[in-house]
Structure formats: C-alpha cells, structure tokens
Amino acid sequence: MVEEEANFTSAISAKTSSVEETRHLASLLKKVFQAGDVVVLSGDLGAGKTAFTQGLGVALGIEHPITSPTFTLANKYDGELTLNHLDVYRLEHFQEVEELGLSELIDSNSLTVIEWGDVISSVLTEGYLEISLSLGTSLDDRIIEFFLIGQQWLDREAELIALVSSFSMEIRG
Ligand code: ADP
Ligand code: MG
Numbered sequence: 001m002v003e004e005e006a007n008f009t010s011a012i013s014a015k016t017s018s019v020e021e022t023r024h025l026a027s028l029l030k031k032v033f034q035a036g037d038v039v040v041l042s043g044d045l046g047a048g049k050t051a052f053t054q055g056l057g058v059a060l061g062i063e064h065p066i067t068s069p070t071f072t073l074a075n076k077y078d079g080e081l082t083l084n085h086l087d088v089y090r091l092e093h094f095q096e097v098e099e100l101g102l103s104e105l106i107d108s109n110s111l112t113v114i115e116w117g118d119v120i121s122s123v124l125t126e127g128y129l130e131i132s133l134s135l136g137t138s139l140d141d142r143i144i145e146f147f148l149i150g151q152q153w154l155d156r157e158a159e160l161i162a163l164v165s166s167f168s169m170e171i172r173g
Helices: 004-007 019-032 049-059 091-100 158-163
Strands: 009-018 038-042 074-077 081-088 110-115 127-137 142-149 170-172
Touching: 009 019, 019 049, 019 142, 019 158, 038 049, 049 081, 049 110, 049 127, 142 158, 158 170
Parallel strands: 038 110, 038 127, 081 110
Antiparallel strands: 009 142, 009 170, 074 081, 127 142
C-alpha cells in the first residue's frame, strides 16, 4: 500500500526567508504551469498563500493587484495564462463549492489556484499540485512543500525540482 502511494505522489521541500523570496519562488514556477492545472495551497492564516499567488501573478504579467477573494469565491485575472484564484476559507465558500460543484469552478482554460484547497482536495478527481506552506524557525522563514498528485504532475517532477533547486530543497519518497 505504502509502495503504491509512493508511486503516485512525491514530495519536494524548500525554504524561503522573506516574503520576497516566496514571491520569487512562485514566479519561477510559472514555467511549469499550464492551462487546466489545479494548484492547491494549504497552510494556516499568514502562511503566505496569497503572497505566493501574488508572485505568480506578477510573473504571468497580471497587472491587477491580486488580493484574497474574501467576498467572492473566485477572482479571474487575465495574463499569459488566465489565473482563476479561489479561496475556500469562509464557510459560505464551502457551501458554494458544494452547490456549484468543483467542475464548474475549475476552468480548463485557466490555471486554478485554490487557497485552503486542502479542505476540498478529496473531491478533486484529476491530479493536482499541492503546495503546503508552514512557519519555520525564524519569524520570516517558511517551509514550502510540494506534493505531486497524479501522473500529469509526476511527469513534471524533474522540471519542478530544477526550478526550486536554489531554495535548499530536499527530496523524499
Ligand atoms: P495567507 O494567504 O496564507 O493567509 P498571506 O500571504 O496573506 O498569508 O500573508 C503572509 C504574511 O506573512 C505576509 O504579511 C508576509 O509579509 C509575511 N511573511 C513573512 N515571511 C514570509 C515568507 N517567507 N513567505 C511568505 N510570507 C511571509
Ligand atoms: Mg490568503
């Protein structure tokens, strides 16, 4: 069982020491993303999920400032790729996800980034990239772990490792 799982997921971890570094890491990842991809961002309030999304947005040439979609379930931004930014933190958002169905929210022409997405990842039927952010030892340290779920992500493992290699990464599993 464990072996089967190991074939299907892989974890990579990185560390950043400032919000700028997290934004930079996110911008580097632009290369690995394509339309239709789903990225699940997990981590506590203040972990850096929105900061990560902002860094990615700048790299995609999105001029509109990215903020947490607090009063809407999803925001859409035009860039090199269209960014579909969801935040399912609020209870109403969970309900909307249930009512609308995730397939209505995930846009195959866009890159979909879901903050607090771990709470709905069990209903994601296709593969996705989970990026988990957590606090490190120093105030501005963040541990950023990547979980590649599904073959379409495992196929991009080497590319992902190369992109984050400057952030003191280690490989597991
Ligand atoms: P979330 O969306 O996960 O709730 P935010 O991105 O809104 O978190 O906020 C992260 C906060 O942590 C910001 O105030 C940011 O300046 C701060 N911060 C400090 N160090 C880092 C880091 N290494 N990476 C990301 N954010 C950091
Ligand atoms: Mg946020």
